[in-house]
Amino acid sequence: xxxxxxxTIVTASTPLxxxxxxxxxxxRSGVLNLGVEGMMVMGAVGGFLGMMWTGxxxxxxxxxxxxxxxxxxxxxxxxxxxxxxxxxxxxxxxILGLGLSGLLGExxxxxxxxxxPALDIPVLTDLPIIGRLVFGQDLIFYVSIALVxxxxxxxFSTKQGLTLRAIGDNHASAHAxxxxxxxxRYLAVLFGGGCAGLAGAYLSLVYTPQWxxxxxxxxxxxxxxxxxxxxxxxxxxLAGAYLxxAVSIGQLHAQALGIAIPxxxxxxxxxLATIVVLVIISQNRRLTMINTPASLGKSFVPDR
Amino acid sequence: xxxxxxxxxxxxxxxxxxxxxxxxxxxxxxxxxxxxxIHALLGENGAGKSTLVKMLYGALQPDAGTIVxxxxxxxxxxxxxxxxxxxxxxxxxxxxxxxxxxxxxxAVALPGDIPLRKIAxxxxxxxxxxxxxxxxxxxxxxxxxxxxxxxEIVRCLLQQPDLxxxxxxxxxxxxxxxxxxxxxxxxxxxxxxAILYISHKxxxxxxxxxxxxxxxxxxxxxxxxxxxxxxxxxxxxxxGADIHEVRPARHDVDRSNPLLSLKGVTMDARDTFGTxxxxxxxxxxxxxxxxxxxxxxxxxxxxxxxxxxxxxxxRPEQVMLLGRPIGHADISQRxxxxxxxxxxxxxxxxxxxxxxxxxxxxxxxxxxNSGLKSxxxxxxxxxxxxLETITATLDVRKSAPDPAAQALSGGNLQKFIIGREVLEDPxxxxxNQPTWGVxxxxxxxxxxxxxxxxxxxxAVLVISQDLDELFEFTDRLAAIAEGRLSxxxxxxxxxxxxxxxxxxxxxxxxxxxxx
Numbered sequence: 144x145x146x147x148x149x150x151t152i153v154t155a156s157t158p159l160x161x162x163x164x165x166x167x168x169x170x171r172s173g174v175l176n177l178g179v180e181g182m183m184v185m186g187a188v189g190g191f192l193g194m195m196w197t198g199x200x201x202x203x204x205x206x207x208x209x210x211x212x213x214x215x216x217x218x219x220x221x222x223x224x225x226x227x228x229x230x231x232x233x234x235x236x237x238i239l240g241l242g243l244s245g246l247l248g249e250x251x252x253x254x255x256x257x258x259x260p261a262l263d264i265p266v267l268t269d270l271p272i273i274g275r276l277v278f279g280q281d282l283i284f285y286v287s288i289a290l291v292x293x294x295x296x297x298x299f300s301t302k303q304g305l306t307l308r309a310i311g312d313n314h315a316s317a318h319a320x321x322x323x324x325x326x327x328r329y330l331a332v333l334f335g336g337g338c339a340g341l342a343g344a345y346l347s348l349v350y351t352p353q354w355x356x357x358x359x360x361x362x363x364x365x366x367x368x369x370x371x372x373x374x375x376x377x378x379x380x381l382a383g384a385y386l387x388x389a390v391s392i393g394q395l396h397a398q399a400l401g402i403a404i405p406x407x408x409x410x411x412x413x414x415l416a417t418i419v420v421l422v423i424i425s426q427n428r429r430l431t432m433i434n435t436p437a438s439l440g441k442s443f444v445p446d447r
Numbered sequence: 448x449x450x451x452x453x454x455x456x457x458x459x460x461x462x463x464x465x466x467x468x469x470x471x472x473x474x475x476x477x478x479x480x481x482x483x484x485i486h487a488l489l490g491e492n493g494a495g496k497s498t499l500v501k502m503l504y505g506a507l508q509p510d511a512g513t514i515v516x517x518x519x520x521x522x523x524x525x526x527x528x529x530x531x532x533x534x535x536x537x538x539x540x541x542x543x544x545x546x547x548x549x550x551x552x553x554a555v556a557l558p559g560d561i562p563l564r565k566i567a568x569x570x571x572x573x574x575x576x577x578x579x580x581x582x583x584x585x586x587x588x589x590x591x592x593x594x595x596x597x598x599e600i601v602r603c604l605l606q607q608p609d610l611x612x613x614x615x616x617x618x619x620x621x622x623x624x625x626x627x628x629x630x631x632x633x634x635x636x637x638x639x640x641a642i643l644y645i646s647h648k649x650x651x652x653x654x655x656x657x658x659x660x661x662x663x664x665x666x667x668x669x670x671x672x673x674x675x676x677x678x679x680x681x682x683x684x685x686x687g688a689d690i691h692e693v694r695p696a697r698h699d700v701d702r703s704n705p706l707l708s709l710k711g712v713t714m715d716a717r718d719t720f721g722t723x724x725x726x727x728x729x730x731x732x733x734x735x736x737x738x739x740x741x742x743x744x745x746x747x748x749x750x751x752x753x754x755x756x757x758x759x760x761x762r763p764e765q766v767m768l769l770g771r772p773i774g775h776a777d778i779s780q781r782x783x784x785x786x787x788x789x790x791x792x793x794x795x796x797x798x799x800x801x802x803x804x805x806x807x808x809x810x811x812x813x814x815x816n817s818g819l820k821s822x823x824x825x826x827x828x829x830x831x832x833x834l835e836t837i838t839a840t841l842d843v844r845k846s847a848p849d850p851a852a853q854a855l856s857g858g859n860l861q862k863f864i865i866g867r868e869v870l871e872d873p874x875x876x877x878x879n880q881p882t883w884g885v886x887x888x889x890x891x892x893x894x895x896x897x898x899x900x901x902x903x904x905x906a907v908l909v910i911s912q913d914l915d916e917l918f919e920f921t922d923r924l925a926a927i928a929e930g931r932l933s934x935x936x937x938x939x940x941x942x943x944x945x946x947x948x949x950x951x952x953x954x955x956x957x958x959x960x961x962x
Contacts, residue, residue: 302560309544309555316542319506320556321526432588433546 156388162366165338177233180363181240186343211340256352311436463512490662535608591744705730738921746930755788785874800853837866858889928952
């Protein structure tokens with residue numbers, strides 16, 4: 144029973160974690176992409192289509208990543224090259240992604256997918272409780288954990304990560320130092336798109352191996368809230384993703400057990416928690432300053 | 448690294464031209480710098496110094512003309528290439544990242560991937576060597592203007608350049624620090640590194656620079672050997688006319704009723720790297736200009752905050768304005784009583800950068816100037832006409848009738864801010880760093896406006912790091928060090944050395960206590 148619950152928590156948390164860690168990198172570069180939900184749902188349909196075409200869920204996942212990246216490339220072109228408003232463009236991206244994915248996936252609604260196989264190591268996978276949890280997951284789960292570690296290492300231990308944080312803090316200063324602001328941001332946006340795409344592919348290949356319209360069901364928005372909740376720190380994104388994942392699973396089990404907590408309240412919990420974190424951060428100007436990428440959401444046009 | 452004899456000329460600019468729209472920012476400018484030379488680039492704000500330097504540093508591309516570096520014609524497509532060539536720059540408008548630490552700010556500008564630990568060690572070595580103390584792990588957000596400038600200087604030195612461009616490097620340093628910096632610059636010069644030194648402080652240029660190139664309206668109007676000239680004769684070349692001489696007010700001040708008093712104010716630092724105020728008391732009288740000298744980050748911000756009402760004093764009666772306790776009053780209530788406050792941070796504090804000037808007029812004045820309201824609505828016409836008055840009175844130069852605050856140069860923006868507050872005929876005015884980074888002509892105008900205000904019976908308090916300025920136009924002087932304020936002394940009875948000592952925290956009381 145406990146093992147089953149923990150396993151469902153992992154599958155509920157992984158897509159949140161993937162989308163949020165990608166968006167964290169985007170926001171650290173000073174770009175706010177509100178189109179996570181759209182990129183994610185494109186990833187879901189892309190993953191499903193790729194799997195249907197090739198019969199291989201791994202290739203499906205790659206197609207999902209590419210779909211997410213394609214949508215983010217469009218976003219990048221609009222906000223970085225044409226300096227459009229990031230908020231409006233991101234919202235438009237979500238609407239576009241939801242519509243386009245519905246169109247592409249229309250013929251496939253209701254067909255079931257080949258589920259991505261899980262790892263199976265003799266002895267280790269058979270260990271009680273932690274066996275399947277740690278050694279019996281699908282590849283994407285391990286990728287998500289590796290991404291958190293990789294992003295944390297990149298941001299805080301490499302020159303390029305430092306440069307990315309500097310751009311997010313003050314793009315004008317970065318430009319004055321000769322840093323290629325737009326190029327860095329394009330790469331960050333594409334990375335974010337790829338992560339959101341993979342998160343979507345996880346939904347249609349692992350979580351519920353089938354395609355349904357709007358199957359992301361607001362997870363992109365939770366991922367966005369999660370980045371703020373984590374105050375732009377990778378380790379906290381990991382903790383937050385599992386917290387929010389656990390809450391959503393707890394909600395199902397609570398209903399099954401007949402515990403009278405209104406499900407709406409639990410659904411709202413991630414957003415409430417995010418608001419609480421924002422209030423705490425905003426109490427102290429120094430905390431805000433040090434945690435929030437200062438040029439977040441601002442357009443940058445080089446002065447030459 | 449250098450082969451054969453050193454070239455006669457390190458850098459020569461020939462006919463450099465840059466046009467913005469129809470405005471010629473640089474018009475066929477020539478400049479020659481020899482290895483090891485300290486060369487001054489002089490000119491009023493808007494004379495084209497920044498444009499010239501940006502082209503040299505690769506931040507702008509010239510429309511015409513050539514850059515010859517070590518005998519070879521080069522193009523400088525970007526700042527990274529400039530640094531690669533051996534051209535380093537200390538910026539006037541800082542290019543720092545507030546959320547990052549000092550070491551990270553340096554690492555991000557250096558080529559290659561150097562571990563932060565090594566940067567911190569280099570930083571410590573260089574800051575010791577040149578007397579520019581810095582903490583590697585401090586966040587820039589928490590640092591004062593002066594400390595931020597030290598980062599810029601150290602960051603540039605760590606890049607081992609052959610030519611260092613310094614844009615107003617001394618504006619925030621104490622006399623002792625300036626001497627120290629000059630030692631460093633002379634040492635660098637003797638090592639064969641050339642320095643292009645941009646400054647408005649003509650005495651400094653005379654003391655330091657071997658040659659000077661003077662720009663006016665984008666054109667080179669002459670060369671000189673600063674040592675052979677007087678400050679006045681150089682200023683004449685820069686401005687093309689005689690500079691307005693500041694005329695100090697000299698009349699008796701009635702010291703019976705202070706307009707503004709602080710009584711034993713003690714206050715926590717604004718943040719971990721700020722400085723707490725310790726038992727600060729002062730009295731400010733009508734008709735006088737009192738000055739507070741101090742190195743950046745010694746409690747000036749906290750002092751300004753507690754007077755202006757951005758932070759509240761412990762008890763209401765610790766801050767008295769016009770005889771009334773206001774320690775718990777908010778900033779608007781203080782303004783309504785006839786006090787005005789001018790913060791050191793021009794963009795983001797004294798003005799909202801993206802709002803137009805007339806909107807910025809409304810922001811601080813709409814509660815006190817009834818003309819700015821008509822019923823529940825704002826009277827934008829009145830705001831615009833006020834802006835015109837300010838513009839005309841303080842000679843604010845702007846590119847459009849009502850541009851955004853951030854479109855103005857530092858000097859012109861400060862003239863606007865001073866004009867906005869001074870024209871309301873305040874009873875008490877408190878100014879933090881009135882002329883930081885402002886050109887000589889504008890600075891003179893700003894000081895004169897404050898003098899005129901004092902003569903009309905207002906009490907003026909000037910917090911500044913510029914001792915020349917304080918000695919030029921204040922009546923009484925004190926120093927602030929580590930959050931403690933010294934006694935005020937009449938300017939005539941003190942001197943730069945005495946104030947310099949107090950700025951480093953040695954007060955008369957301490958000596959007596961020690962004996």
